[in-house]
Amino acid sequence: MTDTPRPNALEALAVAPRARPSIYPPQFAQRVAGREKRALGDPFGLKNFGVNLTRLPPGCQSALRHTHATQDEFVYVLEGTAILITDEGETELRPGMCAGFPAGTGNGHHLVNRGAEAVLYLEVGDRTPGDTVIYPDEDLMAVLGPDGWAMLHKDGTPY
Template sequence: MPDLKMPVAAVADDIPPRRKPSIYPEPFASRMSGREKRQLGDFFGLKNFGVNLTRLAPLAVSALRHAHTRQDEFIYVLQGRPTLHTDEGRTLLSPGMCAGFRAGTGNGHRLVNETSDEVIYLEVGDRSPGDEASYPDDDLQAVLVNGQWTFSHKDGSPLA
């Protein structure tokens, strides 16, 4: 039987932003300044995939450049002109453009707002158990354990 307390529709901007701006540990979390995520999928109780409405202030970034072992990701630009940074280099995106990142390729990716205007985009990712994330530009790795990300240095040692 469906949960009758879950909403069936909402205005995305009325869904409160995520309380904690980043799940990264410091010193990485502070690098996410200027990013705001509204967890649309969580608001509706979705369990198999997540959907976020994300805003990047000027000079903000979407994430550390990363690649997933099991999670596919997809972004769709609604407003602004973010720069997609991947192993292939930098690609300027505009409203209506989209990009997908297949799991297991090792191709690190992120969006960078190098403009003076706000960027707004949708991001969609699955919630595959056992996922891991690598960060080619940082001494960081992550493992998804029981639905929570745990972080360590690339050599497996704990973060201080």
């Protein structure tokens, strides 16, 4: 049990954006510059899964195209139009549309905002310890350890 009082409910936009906008090495971070994530599950003390309210300004992408070994992911578009890019190609996601990415499939994915308006969406993922993320288009992988994410080259050397 924690002594920190938890809210029963809150306004999602009242949650402060993450202080650190990206964990990517500098040569990759520019691709997500301007992305704003609000960790909605954290104020409630959620430990098993995370929920982010994410805003992508025009020209921004959600992440580098990636695939998780053990984490399932789900996105639900609230506002704007995003382009989902997967191994199969591109799919337009409009408000009310959702997409899911089961762990371990190897199907790299991310969202890109090619429109003139911001895209606002919810992203949900579990917090399985020991997850590994592969970025198929880059010499990059991430490993979730006890101290957080380690960003590595695909040969295992750190950035």
